[in-house]
Amino acid sequence: MKQLSSLFLVSLLSGATTLGAYKLFIEKDNRNSIVTTSTNSFGRTVGLNGEAIDFTAAAENAVHSVVHVKNVSVRTVYNPILEYFYGSRGGQQQEQVGTGSGVIISEDGYIVTNNHVIKDATELEVTLNNNKSYKAKLIGTDSKMDIALLKIDADEKLPYSTFADSDAVKVGEWVLAVGNPYNLNSTVTAGIVSAKARNLDTRGIQSFIQTDAAVNPGNSGGALVNTRGELVGINTMISSPTGSYAGYSFAVPSNITRKIIEDLMEYGNVQRGILGVEGGELNSKVSKEIGIEETEGFYVSSVSKNSGAEKAGLQKGDIIKKLDNQKINTFAELSGYINSKRPDDKVQVTFVRDGKTKVVPVTLVKKELFNTEFKGLELEDINSSDKKKYGIDYGVKIKDVTSDALKPYQNQLKGNIILKVDDQKATDVETISTFLNRKGEDKSISIQMINRMGQLSQVIIQ
Known part of the structure; x- marks a missing residue:
């Protein structure tokens, strides 16, 4: 009996020692963690400690700039x-x-x-x-x-933000929005990158960084920075039915911003280069309609005359997968990457043709040389003399008529300025080209235009 009691006492002490060691050494280290496990052995420790991410250094850098x-x-x-x-x-x-x-x-x-x-x-x-x-x-x-x-001409050297590579920003990465909402100076809010290359169908901008950091009226023009305090975007707009923050905000990526301001400093205007392809992004429905198996990438529906894409040998039906090392799945991704380049820059285009992957260098051409053809009308952007002559600040000119069906009306159409296609304002050829490609060749279009006499007219082209 005495021997049994001793054995029980030893067991009790051993258990207490083990429990104490666990409490002291193991539980202490794990109380701010969750250990996730899976049947595939992908378990990892996810830190929940607030001290794991420190925004103070980034905020300190950003607020002063x-x-x-x-x-x-x-x-x-x-x-x-x-x-x-x-x-x-x-x-x-x-x-x-x-x-x-x-x-x-x-x-x-x-x-x-x-x-x-x-x-x-x-x-x-x-x-x-x-x-x-x-x-x-x-x-x-x-x-x-x-x-x-x-x-501004200040009497001292000013603190400033350095640019980060916005192409390297990852979805889920922490970011800070810094600005002056409602005239409240130096306000910092935190969030994550919710999406990249977001297309909101706004005029011109088609490649936003989307974040859930709180942005309100007055934040426009402020900084979106990473946790190192580097500039990844310029806060531009919010998506909200009330006009105040409701969950999502959008920023112009730093790579596009940097290219624009460098152009303004060096040339006094923005130098735009174009690839010279038209088309749209693929998905199951689109792929089924055009009879292909690929469901990712940018499908080329046409190649512009005299463009870099044409000279490099790109053709209708090619599927663009990458520009340089940047993966391309959507029009916004393609547009955003090209908008960070200049005319005469070379871009390595990776594309699929007949099931084979190919890579060709394409030299971007000036946007001013860009024209497109749709339903037998060759279109180009208007110049400053056209704007002055007709008292307008936008429009797309009919450069030529190539359709046999429209040849009898060539004299009445050539040189006219298109102001609207259906309900889409004809701000430039790129905007109209994108709109027409989405609409499709088989749909009729209503065109509002000014003729060479300055008279407003409207025609429907089948």
């Missing part, structure tokens, strides 16, 4: 009642003030913001994080991509 932008504009307000009784009085001048954010990108005072933040400004004022204010000069804008470049 983000500024408040005040836009003062003047508009004329008319009073119809006074005009009715006293005749035209020329209207009353009324000052309007708008605000937004901007990001310092050089120590000598260059600042990038959104075009819509500074649009129609008669006076621009920039306030730094240290509350110093300066008058700003507008260097240039790109309304298509909603980017503007400002310059």
Whole structure:
């Protein structure tokens, strides 16, 4: 009995020692973790400790390089009642003030913001994080991509943001949005990259970075930075039925932004290059309709004349898989990558033809040389003299008529300026080309245009 009691005592002490060791050494290390396991042995430890990710260094860097932008504009307000009784009085001048954010990108005072933040400004004022204010000069804008470049002359070297490679940003990566929502200076919010190359069908911009970091009115033009404080995008818009943050916000990628501002500094305008292909992204439905097995990639429906793609031998039916090392599945991914390039840049295009993968170098050509053909009409962008002649700021010109069915009307159509195709505003050939390719060749289109006499007309082409 005595021997049995001793054995029980030893067992009890051994159990207590084991439990104590577990509590002291193992449970202490694992109390902030969840261990996930699977039948495939892919288990890993996921840290839940708030100290695992530290945003303070990134926030400290970013807040000092983000500024408040005040836009003062003047508009004329008319009073119809006074005009009715006293005749035209020329209207009353009324000052309007708008605000937004901007990001310092050089120590000598260059600042990038959104075009819509500074649009129609008669006076621009920039306030730094240290509350110093300066008058700003507008260097240039790109309304298509909603980017503007400002310059201030400060009396000191300024803190500035460095550019990250936005192509290397990953979905799920932590990011910070820094700006001045509702005139609240230096506000920092955190979130993750929700998606890349997001196409919202807005004019021009077709490759946003989407994030769930809170962005509100006033954040426009502010910085989207990674956890190292490097600039990955310029916050531009939100998706919301109320006009305030409702879960998603969108930024122009840093690679596109950097290319635009470098062009504005060097050339005074944006140098756009094009690949010279038209088409759309593949999925099960589209692939079934055109009779192919591939469900990923960009399907080439046509190749533009005299383009780099044509000279490199790309053909209708080719499926583009990669541009350089960038995987291409959607039009937004293709457009976003090309928008970070210039005319005469070479791009390695990986594509599939007849089940075989091929790679060819394609030299991008100037966008101004881009034209497209649809339903027998060859279209090109209008130039500054056309805009001045007809008093318009957008439109697409009918360069030639190639369809036998439309040849009898060649004299009436050639040289006309298209303003709308169906309900799509004809801002440029690229926009109209994308719209027409989505619509399809077999659908009739309604065209609103100005003829060479300046008269407005509308025709339907089957």
